[in-house]
Amino acid sequence: MSDHEIVLSGEPKAPFQVEPVLPEAEHPGVKQQRADDLPARFLEITAKRRPLLNAKGGLSANRARQVKEFLGQNFSRKLSLAEMAAVCGLSPYHFVRAFSKTFGVSPHQYVLGLRLDFAERLLADRRMSITDIADLSGFSSQSHLTTTMKKYRHVTPLQVRERQARSRAGK
CATH class of the missing domain: 1.10.10.60 (Homeodomain-like)
Structure with a gap:
């Protein structure tokens, strides 16, 4: 196995190619972004992003589907964190943590x-x-x-x- 192959147990032995990281200025067509432009980086992960199902501390596949459907039907009205959390049967605190772990962005984002x-x-x-x-x-x-x-x-x-x-x- 070469330095650029990563094989995880339980997965097919297909090599994972690591591409060299170029400075942003060398990537053709890439608009430079300040490193502290976090809001833009959060929304680069679009709402269509597939959730990380069964991530430790995240939402179950069923709860992720339920909250995604709920938000898809209700995004245009004012939503409280407590209302979103109730869909999953969690406290608002735990909901934010689990949602962020699953979808990669906060519920607000x-x-x-x-x-x-x-x-x-x-x-x-x-x-x-x-x-x-x-x-x-x-x-x-x-x-x-x-x-x-x-x-x-x-x-x-x-x-x-x-x-x-x-x-x-x-x-």
Whole structure:
């Protein structure tokens, strides 16, 4: 076995290739990000990320599915941590720890990701105002949507709308 192969017991003996780590400036097409830009790093893990099932201290597969379905149906309204925790039968403290261990982000970050994804889909309809989209997506105002989208997606709703219009025109 070479230095670059990792084989774990109980798994097929397929080699895991380790690629050399290049400084960010050497990666083609990679936008440089400050190391302390944690909110952006959290939302790089999208809401579509598969949960780490059976992770020690995490949610069971059944509880992860239940909370994911609950959040998928209710992300656009105001949600309390206690309400989310009740879906899993846990205290809010234990729920946050288990959810974060399972999904890789806090419940708040996960819900923000769902709201932003939904808002981006709605922005394709140019007949809807950004204020209405913000309201339907669960944001308190257009300003809240714009600030959150700029912080986590590095674009404004108007820029998303313009990009979508350009991509439709280019098809």
